[in-house]
Amino acid sequence: MHKTDRPDWAVLKEADLPLEVVILVIGGMAMLIAGVLLLPVADGTLPYYENGFYGLLLIIFALQMITLGKTPVGDMPRSKPVLAAGLIIAAVGIVTCFVPISVHLPRLLLFLSFGPGGFLLLLQMCCAKDKLRSWFRSGVIFRHLIFGCAAVYLLSMFIALLLWQRSLLTTAVGGVAVLVFGVAILYLAGVLRKIYRIYPEAETRPGGDVELSTDQAMLLLTGVFMLLLGALLVPVGLGLIPFSGSAQLGLLMVIFAVQMLASGSTPIGPFPRSWLVVAFGLLFAALGIVSCLIPQILVPVLTVLVGVLNILGGVIALAKMRAARPGSAAGAREPVHPLLARLFAAQLTMNLLSVMFGVSMVVPGIVPVPGVGVILAGNGCVLLYLLSILVALDKIRGNMGSVT
Numbered sequence: 001m002h003k004t005d006r007p008d009w010a011v012l013k014e015a016d017l018p019l020e021v022v023i024l025v026i027g028g029m030a031m032l033i034a035g036v037l038l039l040p041v042a043d044g045t046l047p048y049y050e051n052g053f054y055g056l057l058l059i060i061f062a063l064q065m066i067t068l069g070k071t072p073v074g075d076m077p078r079s080k081p082v083l084a085a086g087l088i089i090a091a092v093g094i095v096t097c098f099v100p101i102s103v104h105l106p107r108l109l110l111f112l113s114f115g116p117g118g119f120l121l122l123l124q125m126c127c128a129k130d131k132l133r134s135w136f137r138s139g140v141i142f143r144h145l146i147f148g149c150a151a152v153y154l155l156s157m158f159i160a161l162l163l164w165q166r167s168l169l170t171t172a173v174g175g176v177a178v179l180v181f182g183v184a185i186l187y188l189a190g191v192l193r194k195i196y197r198i199y200p201e202a203e204t205r206p207g208g209d210v211e212l213s214t215d216q217a218m219l220l221l222t223g224v225f226m227l228l229l230g231a232l233l234v235p236v237g238l239g240l241i242p243f244s245g246s247a248q249l250g251l252l253m254v255i256f257a258v259q260m261l262a263s264g265s266t267p268i269g270p271f272p273r274s275w276l277v278v279a280f281g282l283l284f285a286a287l288g289i290v291s292c293l294i295p296q297i298l299v300p301v302l303t304v305l306v307g308v309l310n311i312l313g314g315v316i317a318l319a320k321m322r323a324a325r326p327g328s329a330a331g332a333r334e335p336v337h338p339l340l341a342r343l344f345a346a347q348l349t350m351n352l353l354s355v356m357f358g359v360s361m362v363v364p365g366i367v368p369v370p371g372v373g374v375i376l377a378g379n380g381c382v383l384l385y386l387l388s389i390l391v392a393l394d395k396i397r398g399n400m401g402s403v404t
Contacts, residue, residue: 015278018203019067019214021193022261026254026285027060028185033289035179042171051096052247052292054106056254058093059221061113062086063258067217072117074124078210090221094228097247097292107163115160122153141195148188155181211394214262216387222255223383230377237369246295249302253288256309257281267309269316307361314354321347339393346386353379 017025034053041048064070065086069078076082089109096106125131125146135142159181162174169177196203212220229248236243259265260281264273271277291298321344356375360367367375 012274012276015273015275016197017193017261017273017278018196019262020064020070020203021189021196022258023060023063023067024185024189024192025261025282026063026258027057028182028189029282029285030056030060030289031178031182031185033182033286034293035175035177035182037290037293038175038178039172042175046297047295049100049244049247049293049295051100051102051106052244052250052295054110055093055095055097055247056251056289056292057110058089058096058106059251059254062090062093063221065089066212066221067214072113073120078212080210083210083212087220087224090224091228094225094251095232097251098229098232098244100242100244111160111163114156114163118153118156118160122150122157125149125153141191141198144191145188145195148184148191151184152181152188155184212391215259215265216390218255218259218262218265219383219387219390223380223387225251225255225380226376226383227380230373230375230380233373233376234370237371237373244295246291246297246299246302249299249306250288250291250293252306253284253291253302257285257288260284266313268313269320303361303364307358310354310358310361312358314351314358317347317351318355321351339389339396343386343389343393346382346389350379350382350386353382 030053037046038048040046061072063086065082069076069082071082071085092106092109096103132146135146155177158177162168162177166174232241232243235241256267258281260277261273264271264277266277266280287298287302291302353375356367357372357379360372360375
């Protein structure tokens with residue numbers, strides 16, 4: 001090997017993971033890990049936080065709706081009503097994760113998504129001209145797609161039955177059913193990835209009047225997450241409501257994981273979406289799922305990890321902003337578009353709040369809990385403001401492109 005030659009590391013190659021596959025992988029992992037953990041939960045070896053599991057599943061459903069327009073009853077254009085419904089489901093899921101109070105709404109939403117939703121999806125697959133009959137004639141890989149979809153839809157209806165009548169099976173047997181469901185979802189994700197590699201045109205792009213990129217959709221979800229978390233921490237700090245810190249950290253890790261798997265966006269900055277980044281994303285997802293399901297077990301580790309990542313991410317971004325602030329090139333102050341100035345101010349504020357939040361995690365007690373809530377709520381507001389600026393800039397670029 002010549003000195004100039006570099007090894008062709010497979011882990012550094014670009015990962016080809018469509019967003020639909022990413023969300024299915026996260027959902028399959030959640031079911032698989034839950035099924036495995038329910039076995040020691042059944043004999044009392046491990047504690048179990050049911051709200052964390054229900055909230056996590058609702059957020060996965062919301063992710064599909066917000067980013068892809070895929071609802072529990074079928075594909076829809078990404079319209080404002082679909083986006084609003086996805087955000088409402090996400091909000092219910094976030095609050096369900098954070099507040100350990102037994103409520104019926106999350107179970108009802110999951111029952112409707114898995115039960116009637118699974119039945120309607122199975123019916124659409126069987127009756128639509130461009131699905132079952134077309135797939136059956138299109139080759140072996142599409143027959144795997146038929147099997148994978150049918151397995152997921154049928155098992156989702158069975159999971160709905162368990163949600164409706166939880167005493168139908170023992171916890172251990174129910175855990176096995178959830179595990180099998182997770183395997184079926186991961187199998188479907190693998191089949192879809194292979195189909196999209198062979199037939200790139202098969203990957204449908206979400207239509208509709210809501211034009212949000214994957215990063216912008218994740219920014220929207222993260223903003224809502226931070227806003228709700230901050231709002232809840234104020235009464236939590238005053239001792240008015242209970243709170244699950246393990247589910248908070250777990251959910252944050254899952255959001256990190258989705259961003260890493262979907263676009264290579266990490267808590268310390270963007271990277272090429274290589275298989276190495278994907279591997280870290282899967283690790284983050286696994287840690288987050290376990291923390292949502294099993295209370296307190298990973299809190300010490302994840303508290304430090306989330307805190308350090310927020311500090312590093314904020315400091316690195318601030319350093320980059322200092323070198324690239326508007327009008328600073330060649331020491332000259334050039335006219336700057338007002339939106340770019342607002343973008344710079346929003347990013348600056350967001351990074352400072354990120355560092356403050358990270359410090360509050362690494363050094364417990366330095367900021368009182370209500371103060372942390374104010375920091376997080378402020379961060380959520382800034383994220384949503386930043387999203388509005390990015391959307392406005394995209395519209396300006398689109399108008400300039402249409403003119404030219």
